Amino acid sequence: MEKQIKEFTCIRCPIGCQLRAEIENGAVVSVTGNQCKRGVEYAMSEAVHPVRTVTSTVRAVGGVRPVVAVKTVPEVPKERIFEVMAAIRSLTVSAPVRIGDVLLKNAAGTGSDIVAAANLNQR
Ligand code: SF4
Numbered sequence: 001m002e003k004q005i006k007e008f009t010c011i012r013c014p015i016g017c018q019l020r021a022e023i024e025n026g027a028v029v030s031v032t033g034n035q036c037k038r039g040v041e042y043a044m045s046e047a048v049h050p051v052r053t054v055t056s057t058v059r060a061v062g063g064v065r066p067v068v069a070v071k072t073v074p075e076v077p078k079e080r081i082f083e084v085m086a087a088i089r090s091l092t093v094s095a096p097v098r099i100g101d102v103l104l105k106n107a108a109g110t111g112s113d114i115v116a117a118a119n120l121n122q123r
Contacts, residue, residue, distance in 0.1 A: 002026075008046050012038045019043045051075035056088045058103060060120055063095030069117040070103060076112045083108035095122045 004023040009016050015035060021043040022030045031043040045051065053075045057067035076084050087107040097103070097120040104114040 006047050010039045010042050012042050021047045023047055050078040052078050054084050059092040061094050062122055063120040064123055068097045068120040070114050071117045072112040073115045074112055076110045080110050095120045
């Protein structure tokens with residue numbers, strides 16, 4: 001039986017509990033250090049399938065600013081972040097843009113969309 005200990009800082013709230021997950025045969029069997037159950041959920045997800053929200057900006061033409069803030073929805077697998085960033089860098093959109101607009105579907109084949117996180121009015 002393969003046993004492993006992984007330690008994480010919970011990022012679900014500003015307290016930042018230091019979590020310790022015990023993993024046996026690829027499954028989390030116990031979590032300690034959490035002050036609430038969200039920490040258990042975070043440790044279980046982080047131990048087996050870590051994901052992150054990627055935030056960045058996309059080039060925009062015809063807007064009052066040259067870029068618009070974006071984020072990934074849903075979160076992307078941690079190991080695919082560089083591919084998603086490359087997809088974001090290759091993107092150019094035209095103003096106007098509204099919060100929630102999907103600017104790129106299925107970025108880098110991850111199933112996550114690149115979504116506007118701010119409004120951008122036309123010049
Ligand atoms: S375990 Fe709960 S209290 Fe601790 S950082 Fe995570 S969300 Fe916050």
